[in-house]
Amino acid sequence: MSSDASKAASDRAEAIVQAYAVEAKPPLTQDLKARLHAILAAALDPALPEESVSAPLDRLNAAIDGFEAELRSVVGPRVKSLDEAIGSVTMEHRSEAGQPLRAFGGQ
Numbered sequence: 001m002s003s004d005a006s007k008a009a010s011d012r013a014e015a016i017v018q019a020y021a022v023e024a025k026p027p028l029t030q031d032l033k034a035r036l037h038a039i040l041a042a043a044l045d046p047a048l049p050e051e052s053v054s055a056p057l058d059r060l061n062a063a064i065d066g067f068e069a070e071l072r073s074v075v076g077p078r079v080k081s082l083d084e085a086i087g088s089v090t091m092e093h094r095s096e097a098g099q100p101l102r103a104f105g106g107q
Contacts, residue, residue: 006041011087013040016060016079019089024076032074039063057082 043063061078077091
């Protein structure tokens with residue numbers, strides 16, 4: 001990844017981490033925020049195969065799914081939209097009821 005592309009991916013990942021952390025349960029530690037940032041920056045890598053480039057939100061949400069599954073104790077919202085031009089991110093809960101799913105399944 002070029003330096004400019006790397007910086008852009010890092011900036012977008014940071015915006016997503018901050019938005020995710022606002023609603024994550026339990027609250028994320030600084031170490032977990034750094035870990036999620038690295039995971040999301042990798043998911044935003046423009047050098048990914050062509051088939052992956054067409055679905056950036058799917059890649060980001062899959063990365064968050066993996067992060068939560070690995071920890072088995074954190075839940076939070078998913079990326080609904082990402083405006084790369086202004087760095088704006090909108091998150092949404094997975095639950096129809098507007099609440100995050102519990103870490104160990106169910107509503």
